[in-house]
Amino acid sequence: MTVLEAITETCRPKLADFVRVQFDKARERWVLQGPERVLVLDDTGKEILDRATGAVTVSEIAARLAEEYDAPADVIRHDVLAVLRLLAEKNFLEIVDDRS
């Protein structure tokens, strides 16, 4: 199963080791750096990636963001899944196995 297929509400996502979230001083914004790719992160993207540490599930990430921003949980969950799928398509994401 690919990472892309493995993304569900119960999985624990984490950025691949070779990908870096970095503040781009010259342009005053956050970016995600990977092989031959620089992705600009908006506030939501940055918030999601700060929480994608492999320790919490997609649902938990979405629930915390929903609480913080006082937004509907199902809308936030949809956004989180969309961002993670985009990253998985670029091979920037890992899923932490929780069978232990």
Place this chain on the structure above:
Amino acid sequence: MTGLETPSERTAAAWQRPPVGMLAELTHRCPLQCPYCSNPTTLSRRSDELSTEEWADIFRQAAALGVLQVHLSGGEPTARTDLPELIAAARENGLYTNLITAGVLLTPEKIRAYKDSGLDHLQLSIQDSEAANADRIANHKGGHAKKLAVAAWVREAGLPLTVNAVVHRQNLDHLEAIIDLAASLGAHRLEIAHVQYYGWALRNRAALMPTAEQVARANAAAAAALETYRGRMVIDYVVPDYYAQRPKRCMDGWGNQFFAITPRGLVLPCHAAETITGMTFSSVRDHELEWIWRHDPAFQRFRGTDWMPEPCQSCDFRDRDLGGCRCQAFAIAGDAAATDPVCALSPHHDLLVAMAGDDAASGAPRYHHRR
């Protein structure tokens, strides 16, 4: 007339947008002799190469200017014994550091040293899926087998791997096998690059130009592989220029996002820009990088859209392709300011198509190997 004069009105406004990426050509030395090499046909000598300290200072200046990613290339960059220091200098300045290598000089120890110095990513070239043909193309016996070992060492060291395959008439029919090979080597990403015809490749065009039928099959194979490998291996594939109707957005625009630095310190808007004879470029040995990026007439020359002739100037695609490739305009039309001949609207487009057809049908098998 070559259109290379620098009109005085262009020198006025400094360029404000910061660059995103830089190509650092650390050396022109290379054990391979690929007939499509992107290095100039007159190579820099080792004694002229920038020193460790000079490169470290360039990385500092580049990061301050806004550069986010550095591509360490050559020639063969691993021929430089100070490569771990250069990687460390790039990383200290926060640059995402990518090594572009042919692999044949590598050992597991060297790869670990690069990783320990902070290397983020490694890009390994292959010349074909089959050893005999790959070694013939690179004129380097045993090269292909070594590359397969190197790919495994890279993955064992925990580095992400991109496989780069340059394709042309003499390997394009193996594209599916090349794609499968990259996947079996554990590549996170595969870059399939059709040969760009300037410098060495222009000299070897008759031996390299694919046929229209080959290109059609390759385009279909690449499209199918994109689906097959979705979520497992990223595939970047661009339709070859000579068989296109619209020019590519070359370098994301001249002097728009990117610059290259040659082994002896010339700063170029594109690594092939030296093929445009008559243009002069500035050196990091004479100027600060910031001055070159913002003011150098060579960078200002084809920035934006003001320089464009018709039919580009009034074209709806003007801002999308930013005029395509200046090196190609020079190579085919003899004028770096001409419309990119790849464009179906260029007065030179029919000439380009005829050249491609003649070259592809020539059957010329032999190369002038780069040396």
